[in-house]
Amino acid sequence: MKSFRCRVCDNALFFENSVCVSCGTALGFSRAERAIVPVDENGRYVDASGLVWHVCANLNLSGCTWLAAIEGGQCFACDLTRTRPNDEDLEGLANYPVAEQAKRHLIVDLDTLGFPVVGKDSDPVEGLAFDLLSSVDENVVIGHEDGVITIDLAESDDAYREKVRAQLAEPYRTMLGHFRHEVGHYYEWQLVRGDERMARCRELFGDESKDYQAEIDRHYSEGPPADWAERYLSTYATMHPFEDFAETWAHFLHISDTIETAGEYGLTSVAPVSAFSNFRDVVTGIWVPLSTALNMINRSMGKDDLYPFVIPAPVLDKLDFVASLRGAPDSSAA
Incomplete structure (x- = not known):
């Protein structure tokens, strides 16, 4: 998550701020600019191209601060x-x-x-x-x-x-x-479409055609395999190849976002995660030392570990595969 600042008074802001606590300026989040921007007394923001944006209609319902294209309408996230x-x-x-x-x-x-x-x-x-x-x-x-x-x-x-x-x-x-x-x-x-990508996914995560309900029943009756920690991030990931992929994907986002946030707040100085050709290098070179330090900080406050997981070698290959999907064509472009 980025570190935001008020464009009016340069006070530090946080992602969910709807008002600057320093100068009182009303605010909105511009997805296009990936920035928190000031809005006028009518909840409007005019971007550099002249487009007029409006505070989302759900500000008071869900605390949404995002900008919508239509006055009185919902933003992209709420839609x-x-x-x-x-x-x-x-x-x-x-x-x-x-x-x-x-x-x-x-x-x-x-x-x-x-x-x-x-x-x-x-x-x-x-x-x-x-x-x-x-x-x-x-x-x-x-x-x-x-x-x-x-x-x-x-x-x-x-x-x-x-x-x-x-x-x-x-x-x-x-x-x-x-x-x-x-x-x-x-x-x-x-x-995960196409013969080559599907084959690699099955090689890493297993055969996704396994009966899902049968695998759930097996998981909750027998539990995870004894050596699960050598090949998986969590016991839940052992239930079915679909769950292994989803768990790995979630950790890819956990790791990427936390590293970005740490960089924004000066805790580490690295290029964006997307600049690395291999995500395993991100994990071994940046994430492991950073998460270890953050775990120790939590323990110093009497809290549980921030990242209570160990990443075994086979999971590095899985994380690399998930990261590689950033360049994969999506269905909307097909």
Whole structure:
């Protein structure tokens, strides 16, 4: 995540700021400029080309600070949400902003790394959409199917999410992590195409044609293989090749974004992650020492490790493959 500054008074800003706390200027996030920009008293911003942008209609509903092309309309990020809690679901609406914040962060991740983000409003078949559902009155299963990512808004609650994390013996569980994992399924569906790419994916992750439900049943009845830590990032990744890919994809985003943020705040001085030809060099040369230091800082505060994972050698090959997909053609360009 970039380090932002107010264009009016040069005060430090953060990604979700809608007002500069120093000078009081109203703000909006320009996806095109990848910058926080000042808006006038009517919530308008005029870019360098003369286009007029407007504060998103969902500022007060979900805390969205992004700029929309149409006055009174939604921004690009909000347009990706297909379903949200109804207005009578007060608990769902209370949890909703956390999910939307994570989704906006995800889109910036993808933009930074050069992955196309195409909504189902533009491409109903191959596009991406989000169903952000409240589990107050129904069971919600987090997942992906045909470009639709479903998120359980109950995961916005820290106490609930920690309870689930402990029950599943997971080292890490966050709302942003859910978004990054599930969008990995989407991009595997979109980008792992063609005989050569499919063959390499199967070589690294396994045969994706395995019966998914049977593999789930096996995983929860037998558990992971005894040597899982030698070949996988997590026990969940051992369940099915699709899950191994999605876990690897999520860590690719975790690592890339954290390194960028560390660079923006002066904790490391490296070229952008996208400038490296091999992602394994990013991991071994930058990420391992940086994450070790960050883990030690967390421990100094009595906190759990920031990155509670060990990356075995086979996972470096998997991360390299995922990173290589940045140059893969997407379905919208086909």
